[in-house]
Amino acid sequence: MEITKRTLVEAWQRMAAGHALLQEVGLPRMALSDDELDEWAESAEGAEDGGLCLLLDEDGTVRGQHGPYREVFATRDLEQVLYLIAEAAMRRHVGSLEEVAAALERIDPMWGRRFRSGGLGDTGTVEACGRDPLEGLAWIAGSWREQAPYTTLAFFRAADGRTVDAERLALLYGADPAQVAAGTRLKDLRSVDGGRAHWDRQWQSCCFGQAGGWTFLLHHDTPPGAFADKEAYAALGIEESVWLTATSAKAIYTFDYVRDGRRVDDDWGALELIWYERGYAPYLRGGELDFLNRAVRRAELDHPELTSTFELYFHALEESLGLRLARRDFAEGEVRAAYWAKGTL
Template sequence: MNSIELGDLTADFAHLIRRVEQSGARVEVTEGGAPRGVLLPSAELAELEHFGQRVRGGPRPWSGTIGPTPAGPQRQGPYVRYPHSDAVRMTFARDHLVVAELRSVEELAWLEEKARTGRQGSMGPKQAAAFEEFLARRRPTGDGIAWIAGSWREQEPFTVLEFLEGPTPEAVALGYGADAQDVADGLLLHQVRERSDREGGEDFLDVLAFGEADGWTWLGHHDFGGALSPVLDPPASQRITLTATMAKGLYQFDYARDGVHQNPFPLEPAEDGRHDMYELIWYTPGRTPFAPDAPLGFLNPHIRRAEEQTDYTDGMSLFFAGLERAFGLSLPREALVSGQVRCARPARARG
């Protein structure tokens, strides 16, 4: 990428803009030798903006400098330069058509990262299906979660298992109403169990266990009867909830993305009212659990791979193994069994 000083650009831009328009090449703009911005063709910028807008993220970097109202447009040959009020960006046009833009180094880097992520999610139907097939063949990392499916079905060690992407374990625990002192002290699950064994009672049933594995915050808890009041703002980018109610034979799976519940059924027609969780007893190994046009249809190839590549035979374990492959979920088996995981009591229950 060629380079030019900002003063040289503003003094004589016609020749440079013609070269950018004809070659499609970027030009680095410096000031005193330090990078100031990048001049790039408008078509390339439009492509970056198109894919970048598909991705939610932090605020667009801003120079923080607001100068006086820019002077009027400056013309050189067939080209016109339009300066912006942030004293960095510039727009160059020819015959009322934008042909090049100058953007700050920070803004362009931010936009390129968003566009890169946006392109990954932009696939045609055949390409998307092939990519899902590729992802479904990945082996889970760590201990996975299928190992806990059998005991979870009996509500051991927890009634509810949750996985959240984005917030830290500590932030989630506090957001759920866990006692801040327990979180700060690093209370461990085995300590609560040992105290319950010595003093009696069932305090170990009233704790929120939490941790991090493979980029996900995981939670394990029982139904506190309202002791927990989950409040996360903003919501986790992804949230998976598995709830076991053995007495009623209810075993539910719920998935939300950016705070929006992902319906296990096709969204149309919506008048049937089926916008609820998925009951795991509906899943029969060997049969596709979700309609292809349902928001959860992307899970089908992952569950099929679990059926083909694992030794599990019961539906719960196979479904959990499918979630391993779809999301990369894992729970620390040895630490959970031994109680060497962090936990906290509900704030109002701490004595």
């Protein structure tokens, strides 16, 4: 069914008339062109509103926009559009996320389940997490936001049944071969001169290992000439990689997910973690990263005690992709570590 301004208005009027919670909720601003959207965003009304605007394409696609540049959904399904309008309205006018879910459930039980799942389909019963959210990966979120212990957290995974060799990966990046061969640990680097030497050289070090089916490599600046041996790097069999990068002193935190040699980002470009605001899906609804939207929503509902969006986001990465770091190994300095080889600096 092609969605026009008229069909959308009539469908919303029918929906609102049957539900007390929606009777005072009007349709979001609608634009029929990019120029109209720009004019609204530049106006005082658009600047103050900060809410949802609908851009109706000629082919019947409805694009939900927050401002002129951030598209949050695109669909030709009228029922999905009505749900997303109601979700945005309840989120703005109701209290907690649990209360938003309950309000949507009163309108339509499927809408309540949909909100709890974070997806756009009827996902059925959603099981609660039931685990400590700060164990698998999110324990590192707070210190990482302050660029500690490393500014780059990189994870690599091969095809099913294979493991990316952590030592070979570290060597290709430029880790000192003697320290890798000796099995040097982080506590060994910290023990020299009472830790003063490592304090001076920590920006030239890395930590590496395996957890949750992923091989991880944590570091600051990558030395020149890292993984120059393209054939050796290809031989590692890497099919997926996740990069979390913090830019020191600039408060820039980015997420990159590469699968089968292609960046997964719905053509959004740089994906900054500060885009994620509690209660709002960080990525395009129904897009390639929608699995992470769903994991974020579950983290929000399962763990209202977490006030840090970074901790919620990291827990969602653990739940959706299986990313983990051994908390005890880092706390006790047992994680494998090395300095970059002098020839690579």
